[in-house]
Amino acid sequence: MITSVKNEKVKQWKKLHKRKERTQAGAFLVEGFHLVEEAVKSNWTVREVIIQEGVELPSWTDNYPVVSISDNVMAYISQTAAPQGIIAVIESRQQTQRSGNHLLLIDSIQDPGNLGTIIRTADAAGMDGIMLGDGTVDLYNDKVIRSTQGSIFHIPIIHANLGEMVSALKEEGFTIWATALENASNYNDIIPGNKVAIILGNEGAGVQADLIEQADRSVKIPIYGQAESLNVSIAAGILMYHLKR
CATH class of the missing domain: 3.40.1280.10 (SPOUT methyltransferase, trefoil knot domain)
Incomplete structure (x- = not known):
């Protein structure tokens, strides 16, 4: 359980709020059960799942690294007014192929x-x-x-x-x-x-x-x-x- 906003991992997550840092890290944050599950179902690479204390883990999280955090840390890294208690670090895709009309x-x-x-x-x-x-x-x-x-x-x-x-x-x-x-x-x-x-x-x-x-x-x-x-x-x-x- 990470409880301090000064934790190094927390600092790295916070950096992903900025475009430059997202580009350098090759990753971005996705919040909320629906969006995280859409990323998983679409086979995007999930680096880790961040779960707030007291939030029930979905069964699919067994396949990914999971980090538990306290309420204050979730409030610190969340970019929504009412966090659902789940955030994922997703790997960016540099897509180059196109098809269709x-x-x-x-x-x-x-x-x-x-x-x-x-x-x-x-x-x-x-x-x-x-x-x-x-x-x-x-x-x-x-x-x-x-x-x-x-x-x-x-x-x-x-x-x-x-x-x-x-x-x-x-x-x-x-x-x-x-x-x-x-x-x-x-x-x-x-x-x-x-x-x-x-x-x-x-x-x-x-x-x-x-x-x-x-x-x-x-x-x-x-x-x-x-x-x-x-x-x-x-x-x-x-x-x-x-x-x-």
């Missing part, structure tokens, strides 16, 4: 809730993969992970140079859609082809101009009310399900 390209989306919701929706819509460009929020940010509700463990997610990725996809016969407000076609006027990749842009600035130029077409979602724009995760959901019509 429906892809998302994420250009500098910075809100963790937006990215997490997009990943969750992409999983639900049966998308084949997601490419994260430079300037995008860290995939292993705790708010991103919680917003995915476990979908982070189900769908291939790759870090990529989006300019190079667009060129490669076009050579493979993909049609590239870039979301935009100007000189764009209404999405519901377009019949999707067999192979489509959608570029989604930053919440404030949108898709970068050079990526829009590379795209085969710009698409927009019509707004019928007084709102200036749609949240990017909502727009992503509409477009992804349009591909599946």
Whole structure:
């Protein structure tokens, strides 16, 4: 039982709250029974399971190193308002392989809730993969992970140079859609082809101009009310399900 927040192990766990430390360690924290179990069921590598005193151990923890901690240590390392008493240290994946005909390209989306919701929706819509460009929020940010509700463990997610990725996809016969407000076609006027990749842009600035130029077409979602724009995760959901019509 670890009871001190000054314990070396506790210090290492706490460091994983920061992107730089997660990158160096090649690991991240996952909190709560549902998310930890999703990681286990999806065969991600679990380095260790951290259990708060008084919390019943699930049977599957027999397969992993388990560390017991006191209430005060859980409060110190948890990133949620009401911890469930279980945290796992999960090994990061550097995925490079992609396949399938429906892809998302994420250009500098910075809100963790937006990215997490997009990943969750992409999983639900049966998308084949997601490419994260430079300037995008860290995939292993705790708010991103919680917003995915476990979908982070189900769908291939790759870090990529989006300019190079667009060129490669076009050579493979993909049609590239870039979301935009100007000189764009209404999405519901377009019949999707067999192979489509959608570029989604930053919440404030949108898709970068050079990526829009590379795209085969710009698409927009019509707004019928007084709102200036749609949240990017909502727009992503509409477009992804349009591909599946």
